[in-house]
Amino acid sequence: MTVIDHTADTENLTLTFVAEFDASIDRIWQIWEDPRQLERWWGPPTYPATFVKHEFFPGGDSRYYMTGPEGDKARGWWKVTEVNAPTTFTFEDGFAGDDGEPSGWLGSSFCTVTLEDVGGRTRMTSVTTFESLEQLEEMLKMGMEEGMALAMGQIDKILAEPVSSPQAG
Amino acid sequence: MSDAEIDRIFQALADATRRDIIRQVMRTGQSVSTLAGNYQMSFAAVQKHIAVLERASLVGKERHGREQIVHGNPEALQRAARLLDAYGDIWRQRADRIGDLLSEPRQD
Numbered sequence A: 001m002t003v004i005d006h007t008a009d010t011e012n013l014t015l016t017f018v019a020e021f022d023a024s025i026d027r028i029w030q031i032w033e034d035p036r037q038l039e040r041w042w043g044p045p046t047y048p049a050t051f052v053k054h055e056f057f058p059g060g061d062s063r064y065y066m067t068g069p070e071g072d073k074a075r076g077w078w079k080v081t082e083v084n085a086p087t088t089f090t091f092e093d094g095f096a097g098d099d100g101e102p103s104g105w106l107g108s109s110f111c112t113v114t115l116e117d118v119g120g121r122t123r124m125t126s127v128t129t130f131e132s133l134e135q136l137e138e139m140l141k142m143g144m145e146e147g148m149a150l151a152m153g154q155i156d157k158i159l160a161e162p163v164s165s166p167q168a169g
Numbered sequence B: 001m002s003d004a005e006i007d008r009i010f011q012a013l014a015d016a017t018r019r020d021i022i023r024q025v026m027r028t029g030q031s032v033s034t035l036a037g038n039y040q041m042s043f044a045a046v047q048k049h050i051a052v053l054e055r056a057s058l059v060g061k062e063r064h065g066r067e068q069i070v071h072g073n074p075e076a077l078q079r080a081a082r083l084l085d086a087y088g089d090i091w092r093q094r095a096d097r098i099g100d101l102l103s104e105p106r107q108d
Helices: A025-033 A035-041 A133-141 A145-149 A154-160 B003-013 B016-027 B032-036 B043-055 B074-103
Strands: A004-009 A014-021 A049-054 A061-067 A073-084 A088-095 A108-118 A121-129 B059-064 B067-072
Touching (some): A004 B074, A014 B074, A025 A035, A025 A108, A025 A121, A025 B074, A035 B074, A133 B003, B003 B016, B003 B043, B016 B032, B016 B059, B016 B067, B032 B043, B032 B067, B043 B059
Antiparallel strands (some): A004 A014, A014 A121, A049 A061, A061 A073, A073 A088, A088 A108, A108 A121
16 A cells, blocks of 8 residues: 655745655665666556666666657656665756767656655655746656546645735725 | 747746736735735746746736736646646557557467
């Protein structure tokens, strides 16, 4: 079973996601470290990911593409910035051009993943920060149409925040 | 929703003043001049923000006598909410797939 929570912070363009798995920390580390396991879950079934390079150490580079239903390819890259096996790692994620190399288009997002042992289960927390809404939007377009089916949340939060006090009288 | 519509919504929501205007007018319609009085910027600047929100269909404007009343468009806001939350959904789906992967017999 997987217990999940996610919180979006619009002001800081950050999404925090928490899930728990019935597996050891080492096992969860593996699904990130091993590109063959990583590509089984990184992209949706309609846009499966293929990692052509995956250097899971500080300063390492990853290159991947996601193949759409019409054979279209969306390419991306990671720069792995920090790795403390088996509990934390951070990477930068951005768009790549047709040659598979970073295009610089729309900058990059930054992701920190933390794994914790919680009584034999593993809690995985990912915190992703985007540089701009345009970038977040393009990430969403990268084969994630079905993601649109999700509900509410963010605007509810905007609406629930206090209104900046209008001058009385 | 077309890409162009999505672009307009994201652009509109990228600004703190515009998000605040949305909060104000969702509760009750407000005149442009009342809204302008809430911010330390020129009337024209506030009008400009309202125009951006209008193009994204996040708010609408109606004329009441001499006043222009701005009101929120909840339907468009809900579409924007779905968009903003979609990234969280991507992670939910990833977690589901991880769960599936973990339930397979190990092959070492």
